[in-house]
Amino acid sequence: MLADIKEKLELLKEKFEDVKVTFNPQALKEELEKIDRSMSSADFWNDQEKAKSITQRRRWLEENLSNIQTIEKTLRDVEELAQVTQEEDLETLQMLLEEIQGIEKPIKELEIKAFLSEEMDSKNAYLTIQAGAGGVEACDWASMLLRMYKRWAERHGYEVEVVDINPDDVAGIK
Numbered sequence: 001m002l003a004d005i006k007e008k009l010e011l012l013k014e015k016f017e018d019v020k021v022t023f024n025p026q027a028l029k030e031e032l033e034k035i036d037r038s039m040s041s042a043d044f045w046n047d048q049e050k051a052k053s054i055t056q057r058r059r060w061l062e063e064n065l066s067n068i069q070t071i072e073k074t075l076r077d078v079e080e081l082a083q084v085t086q087e088e089d090l091e092t093l094q095m096l097l098e099e100i101q102g103i104e105k106p107i108k109e110l111e112i113k114a115f116l117s118e119e120m121d122s123k124n125a126y127l128t129i130q131a132g133a134g135g136v137e138a139c140d141w142a143s144m145l146l147r148m149y150k151r152w153a154e155r156h157g158y159e160v161e162v163v164d165i166n167p168d169d170v171a172g173i174k
Contacts, residue, residue, distance in 0.1 A: 001087070001093050001097075002082070002085060002086075002087050002093060005082055005093065005096050005097060005100065006082055008100050009075070009078060009079060009082060009100060012075065012100065012103060012104065012107060013075055013079075015107055015111065016071055016072070016075060016107050016110075018111075019107065019110045019111050019114045020068060020072075022114040022115075023064060023068060023110070023114055025065060025068050025069075028061050028064060028065050029065065031061055032058065032061045032062060032065065035054055035057065035058045035061070036058075038054065039054065039055070039058070064110070064113065067106060067109075067110055068110065070106070071103060071106055071107060071110065074099065074102075074103050075103065077099075078096060078099045078100060078103070081095075081096060082096055126163075127149060129142050129145050129146050129149070129173070130142065131168070131173065136168065136170045136171055139168035139170070139171060139173055140168075140171045142173050143171070143173045146162075146165075146173060150162075
């Protein structure tokens, strides 16, 4: 069990290092300091739209730096504890396993942010669902897909707005 934990820990560390290289925490810190300097100027709030986008960027930088530091500390702590843990210490092994499982989600979230960090990645998306050929069953299936996508988006914190919908005469949507 200890060997499995150490193997899983190494995989998580590799994944985290890839994400960390993509984010470049040092560059994030420098950008955060630059933003802080610009925010301290007297005329910062004169352009409200620009100030809003800069404060949003600052929040994003601060959040990601904090997440990187937290994950790094947790991985380091788990690794140190795994090195001194004996195979017979089931309670500590269980705790290590829980810590590893708990750190997987934040690493995955950071990984997604790393890949979705370009200028247009934070913009809106449009999803089109069309029943096509297939009659009532296809229209019903299109309706199910719409519900499924809406629920997924809402669970993941996205705002959903149906722009246009064309209901079928019998069931579902066209």
